[in-house]
Structure formats: C-alpha cells, structure tokens
Amino acid sequence: MSARATEGEVELLVRDSGVGFAPAEGQRLFQKFTRLRSGAGYYGTGLGLYIVRRLMELAHGRVSAHSDGVGQGASVRLAWPAAPAGDQAQPAAGPEMRA
Numbered sequence: 901m902s903a904r905a906t907e908g909e910v911e912l913l914v915r916d917s918g919v920g921f922a923p924a925e926g927q928r929l930f931q932k933f934t935r936l937r938s939g940a941g942y943y944g945t946g947l948g949l950y951i952v953r954r955l956m957e958l959a960h961g962r963v964s965a966h967s968d969g970v971g972q973g974a975s976v977r978l979a980w981p982a983a984p985a986g987d988q989a990q991p992a993a994g995p996e997m998r999a
Contacts, residue, residue, distance in 0.1 A: 910982050915975040920967035929965050952978075 902913045921929065921936050928934050930953040933946040949965070956963045961980040967973065 905982060906979075908982050909979045912978045913975060914978075915973065917973040920970050920972040920974050921965075922969060923967060926965045926967070930963065949976075952976075956980075 901915070904911050925936055929936070929949050931946075932950045934950070935944055935946040949963075953963050956978060959980055961978060963976065963978045965974060965976045967975070
C-alpha cells in the first residue's frame with residue numbers, strides 16, 4: 901500500500917500478489933455482481949468493488965484496477981481531489997459530557 905499527493909489529488913495504491921485478472925477485465929470488475937473466475941470457481945458476491953466505485957463517485961474521486969494477467973497479482977488505484985491548502989478538517993462535535 902502506498903499513498904502520495906499529486907497535482908490536486910491524493911492517491912492511494914493497493915497492490916497484491918494474488919490471482920490477478922485478464923487486463924481486459926479491469927473495467928468490468930466495478931460492475932454490480934461481476935465475479936471473475938478464479939481457479940476452480942467463483943468467489944464473493946461481486947459487490948465489493950462496485951461499492952468502492954460508488955463511494956468514490958460520491959466523494960468526487962475515481963478508482964481503477966490493473967493486472968498484467970491471471971496469476972500476476974493486481975493493483976487498485978483510488979484518487980480524491982485534494983483539500984485546498986490551509987483547509988483543515990475540524991473534528992466532529994460529540995455529545996457533551998456532564999459529571
């Protein structure tokens with residue numbers, strides 16, 4: 901996992917050495933109920949990356965996936981717009997505690 905600030909964006913890259921996928925399948929991974937065949941069968945419900953893509957859309961970000969092929973691992977790149985310089989997030993106010 902790595903993170904960096906680029907021109908106007910914050911980027912997170914997650915890589916693994918898992919089963920990977922055919923390069924042509926990269927866009928299809930983010931469709932609802934898409935499951936790629938892995939070895940002896942299918943795994944999961946096909947909702948995880950769909951949910952990630954939808955959350956990124958809501959955050960005005962983007963997500964992409966890449967693999968050099970089956971058995972080659974994969975990487976998922978997420979990018980969000982960077983907050984303007986000097987714009988610091990304030991902690992959410994919690995309920996007041998009284999003794």
